[in-house]
Each structure stands twice: as structure tokens, then as C-alpha cells.
Amino acid sequence: MIDRETVDRIYAAANIVEIIGEYVTLKRKGVNYQACCPFHNEKTPSFVVSPSKGLYKCFGCGKGGNAVTFIMEHEGVSYPEALKMVAKRYGIEVKERELTEEEQHRNDDRESMFALNGWAADYFASYLAHDAEGMSVGMTYFRQKRGMTDATIRKFGLGFCPSKGDRMSKDALAAGYKREFLLSTGLSLARESDGSLYDRFRDRVIFPVHNISGRIVAFGGRTLRTDKNVAKYQNSPESEIYSKKRELYGLYFAKKAIQQKDCAILVEGYFDVISMHQAGVENVVASSGTSLTTEQIRLVGRFTKNITVIYDGDAAGIHAAIRGIDMILAEGLNVRVVLLPPEDDPDTFAHRLGAAGVEEYIRTNEQDFLSFKARLLMDRAEGDPIRKAALVGDMVQSIARIPDPIQRSVYIKECARTMDVDETILVSEVARKRMASTGDRETDEFVRRQTARQRAEQAAEPAVEFKRQVEAGSSPEALERELAKYLLKYGHCSFDFKEGRTMVSCNVAEVIFNELDSDNLVFGNRLCNELLNTYRTQWQTLGTGTEVPAHWFLNHPDPEVCNLAVDLLTSDDNYVPSVIWKRKDIHIETEAEMLAVGVPKAVTLYKSKVIERLIAEQQARLADATLSEEEQQRILRMLSKLNGMKVTISKKLQRLIL
Template identity: 75%
Template sequence: MIDPETVDRIYAAANIVDIVGDYVTLRRKGVNYVACCPFHNEKTPSFVVSPAKGLYKCFGCGKGGNAVTFLMEHESLTYPEALKMVAKRYGIEVHEKELSEEEVRRNDDRESMFALNGWAAEYFANYLHHEAEGMNVGMSYFRRTRGLTDATIRKFGLGFCPAKGDRMSQDALAAGYKREFLLSTGLSLVSERDGALYDRFRDRVIFPVHNISGRIVAFGGRTLRTDKAVAKYQNSPESEIYSKKRELYGLYFAKKAIQQLNFAILVEGYLDVISMHQAGIENVVSSSGTSLTTEQIRLLGRFTKNITVIYDGDPAGIHASLRGIDMILKEGMNVRVVLLPEPEDPDSFARAHTSDEVQEYIRANEQDFLAFKARLLLKDAEGDPIRKAALIGDMVQSIAQIPDAIQRSVFIKECARIMDIDEQILISEVARKRLTSSGDRETDEFLRRQTVQRQRETAQHEVEYVRHVEAGSSFEALEREIVKYLLKFGHCSFDFKEGREMVPCNVAEVIFGELSDDNITFRNPVYAKIMATYRAQWEQTGPGVEVPVRLFLNHVDPEVCNTAVDILTADDNYVASELWRRKEVHVESEAEMLAVGVPKAVTLYKSKVIDSLIKELNARLADDTLSDAGLEEVLRRLDGYNRVKVQIARKLQRLIL
């Protein structure tokens, strides 16, 4: 466990804009920053980062937290792992207390795999630069055959794995790395003959694969042999730290350029990316030779909504372009396509041209997907009605993937013009395709938006909300309401009318006093932790002193942090107040609202607790095995609770009046 002093230093150093900005493109809006949420697919930004408060909140999917919980959610890290990641970024030395066996095992497994991959990358690079075999075979290939400079080779960490079948594995074992992690990372394989380890990437040039934060999660190895029986590429298998469908090769090196230029170039292989970068075109990524996946598109979508696909000019490259276009469109991205002249690929084209020439070629030859398909396929369909109909169907299929109705309409018009077909027919076909492919999802989305709109239109003031709570809200809703008053207004005061006198009250004092008198604790463990954290600080400082929100936003329990963010960023009162002001209805001040809301919320909660206790005792009365003494005790307690219930009912009546 990391000691509290170090945790405080980490939180103090963490700049949430810098950390979140590594994963999404943030745009300043007033004192905050906005972006499309990295945790769900959206077109309109609803993800807000507040540098002043040190928190983020998505008003679409509801996720929220601080810099550390963002990394936990995004990178699937534990709390200590995320803290260490932030600490490493800001050069903070981490001191840990003894962890449990489970924590040690979980932390060590992932960190051991990352550490081994880091060692292996350095090992392969050193072998390439300093060993005779690496220099004669690997370096010769990179420099002479591929035209890469030493600077480019070092930038991407390229390397070479020895041809001797088990040399890397034996060197790793000798360096203290465990067999289990050599196997789990896929760096080593097991011989069926004798169970010995041998190198997966033996006699291959090596391409390390970095994740979005720069850690090495996998490797790709290319053979230089001409033997067709040997696979040209070997890639790391899926592991605890690597999922190929979620990684884009080169994104770590390209993300800043993508953000600056607001578009990404998508190519096919490792060397396509590397050669383009060397040519000065740095907003380039690759699907690493695998089929493009939805996860990869969404990952890219965090940095830009504009993708230009460049594939080889041969038929295989063309068909690869067609397969990926519909997937990109379906994610709401804008896609353009560039075909290179045969027999060029991005690697060879970048090596044969200057940076300006490559950029000019892209600008001059990129087409939207509709023009690309039409130009590509119309020649084959010319004079053949059946093939033309098939082409139209293919174009309709692509248009139907576009989630935005306005964009669909524009492309339908353009398709009707290009193909010389009635626009209404295309509209019907697109609608039919969308209905077939999406089922009720669009209806669900429409209803969801309508519900949100109705909620906004019928928003009520805080007092009305309390009346709704009174009508039969759950324990959890009441607990949340009390916690909300505590977090937002715990230090505030209000005048409460007791008989004919006005009694000055403090919000936190009223809440803790009322609940403590009856030994009431919250059922929801997260709300209970918030109450306990607040009370501990409140008892030190006394009433009227504001308890810092950082105690909750930086809480060791991520659930406390997330809940606090939800409550602190909720803006229900603003919407309601605006509605009532437009209707020229008096909107209560904060003090007026607290004078009604706080006592009533606490009293309602106590009423709920009493009702629950009475219900439990009534259930015991039905127990035939209850002894006479037990029966007498139950009746005595019931009598006491019923008297309290009458008192609470009278108090509620006064509050209502």
C-alpha cells in the first residue's frame, strides 16, 4: 500500500488536463475543457474536464472522477497501479507498505510482463546495433533495403532477434526473468520434444508495439528469408497486457500530429508507418497487418473524426479499403480514400518522394468514399444494368452505415446524381438497410433523447423534488439527497423556524445531530464512507468551516470519488431555477432551500428507518416459536417505535406547512 503522504504528493502534482489530454483531444470552453467521451461512442462532446476542480465528468454515460480514476478506467489498472503511473510521470518516488498476497500477485503479473517486454525491446535493439549478426542482417535490411536512418530506427526501437533458436530466452532467464512471463508475453515458446524454451521471433527483425501511453505491450517480427514455408510475420499473442484489436501501431508517436492536423492517415503495415514518419508525415497509424476493428477505429476517434485511408494500388489493397470503409462510417467518422499508383505501397511511395510530394499527392488524390466507390467500380458496370444495380446496392450499404441523418441525406443526393437514379428510391433503400441492420436501436436512442428532453422541460424546484421523495423514495435516494446537502452545503447556515422563534442552524450539525441521536448509519456503503470522511474532518474543524472536496475526489476508494463527482457536478437546481424564472415564479434562495430541504430530508429518512424497524418487528410477531419473554420485548419495542413515528409524523406535518 502506498503511504498517504506519497498519495497526497501524487494528487497535488497530477494535472488532469495533461493526463486526459494524452488520450482525447480536449478543447477549451470557458474555464473547462470538453471532448467526445473516451468511454462511449458519441458525436457531440459531453465529456468535461475541470482543471480547477481536478475532475472529469461525462454527462452522456455518467462516468466521472479524477486523474487517477481516469487511468484506472481507461487502462484497466488497479488503484495502486494508476497512482504509480501518475507518480512516474511527475518523477515522484513511491513508498509502499506491505500489500496483501492478492494485490502483490496482481500487480506483479502485469508489471513483470511490462518489465520483461521493456527488457526484450532493449535486448533486440542492442543486438541490432552491437552484435555482428544484428548489424550484418538486421541493420543491413533496415538501412539498405528499407532506407531507414539510424534516427528512425532508434525512434521506433527496431531490433533483431538472434537466429540461434533459444538465445534470447536463455539470456532472459539468466537476467532473472521468469519462464512463466516469457510464455505469457509470447516471447518464448515450449518445445514439444523436450519442454525447453525457444524464441518465437528467432532470426527476425523486430518491431516493438507501444500502447497509447508508450509502454511496450507486444512485438512484431519479420523474417528476411525467402522460404515460403516460413510465415513472413510473427506477432505476439493476446495477453494480459495486449489485445491486438485494441492497439494501433504508431499511435503513441502519431497522436500529437493527429491532434494538430485533425486527421489521421491509416495504412496497413509497420514499415508503412515508419517510412511515412521518416518522410515527415507523422499523423500515420497502422492496424498492424490485421483486419481493422471497431475498437481501433474508436481509439483513433478520441483524437480526430477524420480518417484518410491509404492502401496499395493493387486489387488486394483496393478490397481492403472497401472492407474498412463501412466500419469507419458506422462509427460516425469522416473517411477519405487515397489509392497509390501501382505497384506502390505507402512504404515505397514515402521512400521515393519528399515530404511535400507525399502531402501534395494525398491532397490531390484523396476522395470521399462515395466518389471512390463510383470511380472504382463504374468502369466495370458500364453498359451492364445488373452490375450497375449491384454497385448502387453497395453504395447504399455504405451510406446506411452513417449515423448522422444530415450526412446521410447529403450522400444520398450525391449518389443519386452520380448514378443517375431517383433520390426517393435511394432514401427508401437506405431506410430499409438501416432497419434491417439496426433493429430497434435507433428507436431506443430516440426514446432516450425524448426522455431527457421531457425531463428538462418538466424540471421542478428542489422543494418539489423533496415532495417527490416523500411520496415513496428508496433508502438510497434519501441517503444520496442527504449526502448532497452535506457535500455542497455542509458548512452553510440557515434559520429554522421552531414555533415562533427562528433558530440558527448549520447543515452538517443538523444532519449529524439528527442521525447520531438515533444511532442511524447509512445502508449504502459508499454514502456511509462519504459521511464518515466528512464527519472526521468536520469534528476537527467544527461547524461553519468548509470541508475540502479533495478529500472525496481524491479518496482511496474510487467509488467514493466517482459518487462525489456525480453529486458535485449535478446541476439540477440550475435547470429548475431557470424554468421557474421564465414562468416568473419566485425561486428560493440557497438559505431558503436549505431551511426546508435539510430538516425534511433527514426527517423523511428517519421515518423510513422507523418504518423498516416496525416492519421487521411485525414479522417477528408472526413467529410461532417466539417465547413469552421475546413477545413482550417485541411489543415493548413496537410501542416505542410507534411513539417515535407519531413524533416524526407531527414534525413532517410542520415541515410541510
């Protein structure tokens, strides 16, 4: 692990303008720099670099961070690797602290597993290329049956495992690799009879699985037998270095092409990826060995916000496409679907058409998810109101998963037009679905917007849009973010709060910490809690009323904490009052007045949410029929106390709102 002193030297030396300037063309604008964002496709620059604060922020896609996290995001490397890249640029020697015995042991085990997998990949590739069995069985299959060139076989490290049941295991042991790692990587299995090892992938062609940085974390093996009792594919088990839900086959080879084309093509299997690459279409990945997962979608999201899903045109492919759509939408990515002709899969399709043909087919046949679902299911619903209602419900379910409100609005309009349904009904249905699944208060927000628009039209003057603040229905996590934002932006500020008939001067940080500490409350969100703890440490050192420097958060050793800090510090919680307001001499709330309302309200709302959760937990426990009478009485006393606290907080909250 890199010691903190070295990390601080790296951050001190890093010139964010120089580093980001190597990837994009920055143009000075005032004290900052601007560019088109390298993480999403845009024509108008919304990517801002602040040399004074040492941060970047894209106001289009929302990405933000410091020089190190930019390298992580752009290069797809880990935090330590990004630190080392920056250190190398500025000639800083990286010193790593000595790990604890437990950490060292875990790291040693992981490195041993990586080393063994590297050896095994070379072993399988060599056996395929040089051994008589490998050449006659495996190489013949790849070349003649699958049409793979030797260059493609080498690029993806394809191989063959000997048919003799334990040959690879014995060769690995002879090469000095330990039995425990042969078992933990899943390359070998142990016989129940005598514990001897045998090869998991015996008599199979081999597909090494690379992680995002190119290290081999697992293998897939395909049998060439026609015996239906033998599984067609065998994959490495979960291990210390491999989680199948977090890996995408081919991403290591595809990430640059994905960034260049700003789109990832998602297919199903190993051969689909390999054939597309061989045909010249390289922005292709597959979720081999598992159904598409949220973690895999987020992995793609590091490189692009656009996914084109290509599945077989049969029933299974259509079902898989429908399932994947909602998951991709829920992560805020744009998804389009391409169904191939029934006689094709991506493997045969790529061989038949080549790069130009595949790209042309995608351009002319890809559909957005709404059109895809409508065309797929409309025939079944023709003339049947019940089926049409079910189809509309299915579309609403998908639209409700989209986190971006503008995108949701566009798709609602399109769905209303396509299905000939009243748009207002769709809005309320989407809002109801979101409220049920995420607690989103979109219905209230929709009504508020409509009312504001009507009033604006009646007055024939532009309405002022306020940024929605936390409300009684806000989630605990939203309230934690709000409190963390108050700390980072206004923790050193003071405001006057009316306590009875007396005006009391309060410090923002002091109010938040005292209120949380009085009930021993800890934030549930890890990142918000880390920000809270970092601020508390510096606040206690510097003293009440002293501003905590932003670099403690922007250069935080946890990149995720850094990114959250950038989001909170660059979020705009004010509005620009119009000339009309000034002309009409309408009072504009000062910062102190905003804090006097916002801080107590946010803390009280948060306490209210915590108490509601505790009450729900105790009520759930009370429903347990196995509880003793003594335990029931204890829970009832606890509920009585919590309900009393709830009443007190409700009264306080009512006063704050009024």
C-alpha cells in the same frame, strides 16, 4: 490501487478551470467558461467548463467529464496515471491501498512481463547495433534495402534476434528472467520433445510494439529468408499485457501529430509507418498483425474524428479499404480514402516523394467514402441496371452505419445526386437497414419530421420541435439511460399520478426503485447499473425527497460512469416555447406534468422489454428437441405466466400512452 480517501482529496483540490486552462484558452461567459474544443476542429466555441459543477462538456463532439477524465482524454493516460498527475500539481501525496494477494500476484506478473519485454527490446537493439551477425544481416537490411537512417532505427527500437535457435532464451534466463514469463510473453517457445526453450523470433529483424503510454507489449519479427515455407512475419501471441485487436502500431509516436493535424493516417504495415515517419509525416499508424478492429478505431477516436485510409492500389488493398470504411463509419468517425499508384505502397511512396510530396498527394487524391465507392464500382455498373442497383445497395449499407443523423442525411442527398436515385427511396432504405441492424426507428422519425414540416408550412408559422422521448420501439439500453437520467436530474422531485379515481403523490426515485425491485430487475448496461446503485446508496442514506449531490456521479471512480453522468446531466429534455405559442395561449407542460407521464411510461416500457426478452429466451429453449417432457411443461408454464404479465403491462402501457 489509490485509496478512496486520497482520490477524494485529489478531486477536492482539483480546479477544473486551472487544469483545462493549461491546454486551451478559456473565456468567461456568465458563471461558466467557454473555448474551442481541444478534441475536435471547430471555429465557434462549443466547449463549456462549469467550475461550480466541476465538469466540462463539448456540445459539438459530445465529450464530457471532470478534471481527471480531461487529463485522461487529452494526454492518453490511464485513470490512475491521470489522478497522479493532478495530485502532483496540487502537492498531494498519493497513497495506494494494499492489494489483495490475487491482485498483487496479477500485478506482479504483468510488471514482470513488461520488464522482460523491456529487456528483450534492449537486447534485440543492442544485437543489431553491436553484434557481427546483427550488423551484417539486420543493419544492412534496414539501411540498404529499406533506406532507414540510424535515427529512425533508434526511434522505433528496431532490432535483430540471433539466428542461433535458443541464444536469446538462454541469455534471458542467465539475466534472471523466469521461464514462465518467457513463455507467457511469447518470446520463447517450449520444445515438445524435452521442454527446452527456443526463440520465437530467431533470425528475424524485430519491431517492438508500444502501447499508448510507450510500454512495450509485444514484438513483430520479419524473416529475411526467401524460403516460402517460412512465414514472412511472426508476431507475439495474445497475453496478459497484449491484445492485438486493441493496439495500433506507431500510435505512441503518432498521437501528438494526430492531435495537431486532427487527422490520423491509417496504413497496413510496420515499414509503412516507419517510412512515413522518416519522411516527416508522423500522424501515421498501422493495424499490423490483424485486420482493422473496432477497438483500434475507438483508440484513434480518442485523438481525432478524422481518418484517412491509405492502401495499396492493387485488388487486395482495395478490398481492405472497402472493409475498413464501414467499420470506421459505424464508430462515428469521418473517413477518407487514398489509393496509391499500383506500383507503390506507403513505404516506397514515402521514400520516393518525401513529406511535402506525400501530403500534396493526399490532398489532391483523397476521396470521401461515397465518391470512392462510386468511382471504384461505377465502371462495372455502366449500362447494367442490376449492377447499378447492387452498387446503390452497397452505398446504402455504408450510409446506414453512420450513427449521426445529420451526416446520414447529407450522404443520402449526395448519393441520390451521384447515382440519380430518388432521395425518398434512399431515406426509407437507410431507415430499413438501421431498423434491421440496430432497432433504430428512423422511418417513423422521418415521417414525423415530414409531417411537422408540412403542417408548419401550411400554418406559415415556425413549428416547435420536441425532443423525441422514449417510445415503444426504444431499445432496453435507451430505456435504462432514460431511467438513469430521471434519477440523476429529478430523483428528489414529486409528481401526482392518477390511480383509478384517486390522485397519488409520488417521488421519482421511489417509483423507479419500487418498480424495479418488485420484479428483481437489474440494468443490463454496466454503466447505467453503476449509476443506479450509486444513487440508491446515497438515496437510502439521505432519505426520500432529498436531492443526491451531483458530485457522487461526476467524481465517480470509474471514468466511464462519470462521462455517462455528464451526458445525462447536460442533456436537454425540454424545448424553448416560441413566442407564437405564448401569444396563442397554448398550455406548456410543467416539470411535474412531464414526470407524471414520463417516469411511469419509461418504467413500464422497460418492464415490457425485459418480459419480451424472457419470452424469446424461453421460446428458444422450447425449440430444443432434447428437452424432457417435464422440462417442456415447466417452460410452457413459465411462458403462460410471462404472457399474462405481458398482457397486464400492455394494458397499463396503453392507458399511459392514451
